Amino acid sequence: MVVVMRTDATEADVEHVVDRVREAGGDAFVSRGKFRTIIGLVGDTEAFLSMPLATLPGVDQVVKVGKPYKLVARELHPQLTTVRVGDAAIGRATFSMIAGPCAVETREQALGAARAAKAAGATVLRGGAYKPRTSPYAFQGLARRGLEILAECKAETGLPIVTEVLDAGDVDHVAEVADALQIGTRNMQNFALLKEVGRANMPVLLKRGLSATVEEWLMAAEYVAQQGNTEIILCERGIRTFETATRNTLDLAGMVAAQIETHLPVVVDPSHATGRHDLVAPMARAALAAGADGVMMDVHPEPSEALCDGPQALTPPEIEALGAELAALARALGRPMA
Ligand code: PEP
Ligand code: MN
Numbered sequence: 659m660v661v662v663m664r665t666d667a668t669e670a671d672v673e674h675v676v677d678r679v680r681e682a683g684g685d686a687f688v689s690r691g692k693f694r695t696i697i698g699l700v701g702d703t704e705a706f707l708s709m710p711l712a713t714l715p716g717v718d719q720v721v722k723v724g725k726p727y728k729l730v731a732r733e734l735h736p737q738l739t740t741v742r743v744g745d746a747a748i749g750r751a752t753f754s755m756i757a758g759p760c761a762v763e764t765r766e767q768a769l770g771a772a773r774a775a776k777a778a779g780a781t782v783l784r785g786g787a788y789k790p791r792t793s794p795y796a797f798q799g800l801a802r803r804g805l806e807i808l809a810e811c812k813a814e815t816g817l818p819i820v821t822e823v824l825d826a827g828d829v830d831h832v833a834e835v836a837d838a839l840q841i842g843t844r845n846m847q848n849f850a851l852l853k854e855v856g857r858a859n860m861p862v863l864l865k866r867g868l869s870a871t872v873e874e875w876l877m878a879a880e881y882v883a884q885q886g887n888t889e890i891i892l893c894e895r896g897i898r899t900f901e902t903a904t905r906n907t908l909d910l911a912g913m914v915a916a917q918i919e920t921h922l923p924v925v926v927d928p929s930h931a932t933g934r935h936d937l938v939a940p941m942a943r944a945a946l947a948a949g950a951d952g953v954m955m956d957v958h959p960e961p962s963e964a965l966c967d968g969p970q971a972l973t974p975p976e977i978e979a980l981g982a983e984l985a986a987l988a989r990a991l992g993r994p995m996a
């Protein structure tokens with residue numbers, strides 16, 4: 659951290675800052691310029707952040723340098739992490755497909771979607787039993803019954819399951835069926851929930867918040883990692899902008915920016931990012947070309963009958979065709995589909 663003094667700061671003001679930093683167990687190096695003095699702080703940044711340095715006499719601003727996240731930072735852990743979800747390995751060496759229904763609605767619907775996901779080349783099955791809906795009148799998910807159906811889908815297809823958990827109190831029983839716990843966009847900064855899934859000893863798929871910066875997203879991952887769990891997959895699912903032609907705006911540059919910052923794998927959800935089935939395939943191809951570690955996509959046997967997010971769901975033939983196309987493209991790019 660650096661403390662920038664005002665041009666009219668006195669020598670006593672500078673000494674006061676230095677004394678306060680040293681009292682807090684740190685060290686301070688003073689650099690006197692023609693107009694301004696700056697003071698470089700060395701030591702425990704968190705301790706400095708909790709001090710009222712910006713309010714001391716003569717101080718203009720306190721500037722943080724370095725990353726606020728540590729456990730998820732690539733700078734400190736250059737080796738990239740591959741996250742295992744059941745038998746699937748999600749990381750930079752391959753390109754993974756996660757697919758399934760947005761919500762588990764019925765046994766037949768979920769099994770139909772699971773078979774299509776498998777046929778398309780997915781290695782992980784997604785599907786929500788607990789649904790975070792904007793309207794309290796909308797279908798909220800089948801809860802425990804939905805988990806039972808997911809277990810049946812897993813038994814039939816062999817695909818491991820990623821499913822969302824909405825409440826810290828549900829983590830234990832969701833974890834009995836799930837192979838990875840999903841934190842949805844609306845809960846990205848639910849810190850109690852992040853800590854709870856961090857303690858669950860199971861991979862976590864952490865979606866980017868609706869209006870979260872890349873840094874806030876990585877700080878959310880840091881909460882999970884702080885509990886001793888760095889088996890985290892980040893998922894870019896579009897952010898809120900002024901644009902209304904798409905449900906959200908897919909931030910592929912943000913996805914790559916996150917990959918540069920962290921050793922964790924980052925996947926893209928073109929279904930929730932666009933909200934439009936006709937944009938899913940082009941954005942999935944773009945995500946692969948941009949270097950994403952995988953995609954997560956919605957599939958529904960009958961999108962027009964879906965209780966949740968029908969407009970963005972691919973049909974089974976569509977996802978199978980897209981899977982074949984992605985596999986060919988991934989091979990050409992030297993990152994075969996897992
Ligand atoms: C989902 O993946 O089912 C979901 C609700 O997505 P998001 O949290 O990105 O809106
Ligand atoms: Mn959805």
